[in-house]
Amino acid sequence: MDIKTKLRGDYVQVDAVAWQPFPEAFSTGGIKWKLLHVSPEVGGWTAIFACPADSSFARHIHVGPGEYLLTKGKMEVRGGDQEGGSTASALGYGYEACNARHDQTSFPEDSEFYMTFLGPLQFIDEAGETLAVVGWEQAQVLWAQQTGQG
Amino acid sequence: MDIKTKLRGDYVQVDAVAWQPFPEAFSTGGIKWKLLHVSPEVGGWTAIFACPADSSFARHIHVGPGEYLLTKGKMEVRGGDQEGGSTASALGYGYEACNARHDQTSFPEDSEFYMTFLGPLQFIDEAGETLAVVGWEQAQVLWAQQTGQG
Amino acid sequence: MDIKTKLRGDYVQVDAVAWQPFPEAFSTGGIKWKLLHVSPEVGGWTAIFACPADSSFARHIHVGPGEYLLTKGKMEVRGGDQEGGSTASALGYGYEACNARHDQTSFPEDSEFYMTFLGPLQFIDEAGETLAVVGWEQAQVLWAQQTGQG
Amino acid sequence: MDIKTKLRGDYVQVDAVAWQPFPEAFSTGGIKWKLLHVSPEVGGWTAIFACPADSSFARHIHVGPGEYLLTKGKMEVRGGDQEGGSTASALGYGYEACNARHDQTSFPEDSEFYMTFLGPLQFIDEAGETLAVVGWEQAQVLWAQQTGQG
Numbered sequence: 001m002d003i004k005t006k007l008r009g010d011y012v013q014v015d016a017v018a019w020q021p022f023p024e025a026f027s028t029g030g031i032k033w034k035l036l037h038v039s040p041e042v043g044g045w046t047a048i049f050a051c052p053a054d055s056s057f058a059r060h061i062h063v064g065p066g067e068y069l070l071t072k073g074k075m076e077v078r079g080g081d082q083e084g085g086s087t088a089s090a091l092g093y094g095y096e097a098c099n100a101r102h103d104q105t106s107f108p109e110d111s112e113f114y115m116t117f118l119g120p121l122q123f124i125d126e127a128g129e130t131l132a133v134v135g136w137e138q139a140q141v142l143w144a145q146q147t148g149q150g
Numbered sequence: 151m152d153i154k155t156k157l158r159g160d161y162v163q164v165d166a167v168a169w170q171p172f173p174e175a176f177s178t179g180g181i182k183w184k185l186l187h188v189s190p191e192v193g194g195w196t197a198i199f200a201c202p203a204d205s206s207f208a209r210h211i212h213v214g215p216g217e218y219l220l221t222k223g224k225m226e227v228r229g230g231d232q233e234g235g236s237t238a239s240a241l242g243y244g245y246e247a248c249n250a251r252h253d254q255t256s257f258p259e260d261s262e263f264y265m266t267f268l269g270p271l272q273f274i275d276e277a278g279e280t281l282a283v284v285g286w287e288q289a290q291v292l293w294a295q296q297t298g299q300g
Numbered sequence: 301m302d303i304k305t306k307l308r309g310d311y312v313q314v315d316a317v318a319w320q321p322f323p324e325a326f327s328t329g330g331i332k333w334k335l336l337h338v339s340p341e342v343g344g345w346t347a348i349f350a351c352p353a354d355s356s357f358a359r360h361i362h363v364g365p366g367e368y369l370l371t372k373g374k375m376e377v378r379g380g381d382q383e384g385g386s387t388a389s390a391l392g393y394g395y396e397a398c399n400a401r402h403d404q405t406s407f408p409e410d411s412e413f414y415m416t417f418l419g420p421l422q423f424i425d426e427a428g429e430t431l432a433v434v435g436w437e438q439a440q441v442l443w444a445q446q447t448g449q450g
Numbered sequence: 451m452d453i454k455t456k457l458r459g460d461y462v463q464v465d466a467v468a469w470q471p472f473p474e475a476f477s478t479g480g481i482k483w484k485l486l487h488v489s490p491e492v493g494g495w496t497a498i499f500a501c502p503a504d505s506s507f508a509r510h511i512h513v514g515p516g517e518y519l520l521t522k523g524k525m526e527v528r529g530g531d532q533e534g535g536s537t538a539s540a541l542g543y544g545y546e547a548c549n550a551r552h553d554q555t556s557f558p559e560d561s562e563f564y565m566t567f568l569g570p571l572q573f574i575d576e577a578g579e580t581l582a583v584v585g586w587e588q589a590q591v592l593w594a595q596q597t598g599q600g
Contacts (some may be wrong), residue, residue: 342568365491366495
């Protein structure tokens with residue numbers, strides 16, 4: 001058996017990190033992000049997102065659970081309150097369960113949220129066919145490119 | 151906040167459960183399986199597989215980590231020892247890391263292994279395009295159909 | 301095998317929930333908290349803490365990893381920068397690794413942080429002897445009592 | 451943010467590893483074990499145990515969930531079938547839930563089982579006071595000493 005060492009902690013001064021564009025393949029309206037942490041052992045990742053009014057994320061399935069803290073603005077999840085989903089307002093906390101399908105996640109006003117993910121997001125088309133599986137590894141590759149750490 | 155209850159334990163008398171065919175979309179050579187447990191909160195699942203000589207699993211990525219105990223026979227993972235992977239022989243234990251890609255998992259003799267999975271298997275084609283994402287939910291739907299619990 | 305259902309999401313309007321005192325057995329200086337979520341399957345829990353100037357948490361070990369977002373003020377973890385730990389300033393993100401020992405976590409000014417925990421906190425004395433193991437179940441019992449949901 | 455690398459897989463030829471005594475502080479009757487894997491990020495660990503007739507484990511709480519495959523013999527969990535628990539017979543699979551308390555785990559005949567643990571075992575006295583918290587780190591320290599890898 002391989003002897004393993006304890007992990008050490010990480011710290012990121014969030015407001016000192018520049019926002020980067022979140023890919024247009026997965027969002028519209030100019031969403032930006034900062035990747036804060038990845039957990040390669042179980043495939044976790046943590047990020048903060050800035051979402052201008054009228055921006056949205058493309059249709060996806062949470063392959064594992066995710067938890068968010070909405071620190072600013074409003075987020076309509078699964079269509080929002082009007083369509084059986086949730087409309088979150090800052091300061092709001094949400095738990096999105098494993099296998100939750102989000103056909104529409106949109107921001108009626110300028111918003112920011114912090115989110116911890118276990119496992120990837122599976123972006124899908126309307127029929128449920130997979131377009132991309134984006135997890136800690138893909139997130140980190142993108143972030144490294146965007147910040148010149150590649 | 152929703153108040154939650156503790157989970158209770160489960161027990162399965164494994165040898166009293168009949169083998170079911172594992173889908174040919176994901177395997178060749180007559181692999182059979184028994185689903186033993188699913189963990190809906192984090193997307194874990196546990197199964198035991200019976201793999202005849204010359205059977206194999208289709209190309210896949212482990213979206214989360216998996217651990218196996220090979221109780222009978224031989225399993226060639228990631229091409230086997232000859233190609234930089236592992237050749238497991240009973241009694242063998244293996245840890246397949248999050249994001250491990252298994253282009254070829256084959257059984258040169260009649261074999262059985264027990265495996266715990268966190269997250270789904272992402273079956274892919276040679277170019278890496280997703281064919282199917284098979285996790286606890288899809289596994290349970292199949293098992294329920296096969297055993298008349300649907 | 302028991303057939304299981306998918307979990308559903310939760311939402312908490314954080315600013316509409318009243319602060320409750322965090323137990324003095326585990327903190328000094330008037331720390332308050334709101335429990336936001338528990339995950340009984342893996343023993344995860346999520347809370348937000350308000351920590352007045354000069355408050356602190358008692359010595360503890362993180363039995364699993366934890367991630368925090370410091371939304372206000374300053375937090376000195378593992379003695380702070382001056383003693384080899386971290387001094388977090390809002391807006392700061394921290395990852396505390398599995399088995400991290402925090403002999404001193406203190407707040408030099410009024411602060412707030414949100415934290416997701418996997419597994420319990422093991423409160424210990426100076427010699428490392430266990431005083432209490434406080435996880436999702438104990439957290440939920442306390443919260444239910446404090447909010448009349450018991 | 452620290453850029454992290456993917457983990458690699460591990461393999462252990464289980465039958466080529468010598469059994470070591472499991473500590474008498476936590477068991478009676480000559481239980482032996484082999485540690486197969488540790489997962490430092492989330493505090494998981496995996497081991498196989500050989501339990502002679504009339505051996506037993508001391509009273510403990512599973513701080514996270516655990517899954518076992520009983521490959522030989524019989525195991526009485528939580529008092530066995532006669533007292534509302536489970537009596538497992540090879541080949542048997544069991545899921546022990548997060549926070550399960552096992553006042554008595556005993557083996558009426560020579561038995562072996564393989565188990566994956568998330569989080570530590572909290573050994574307790576009859577009144578529920580903590581005697582020891584034994585997780586991946588403590589397990590690995592012991593194993594490294596027993597096998598000369600310290």
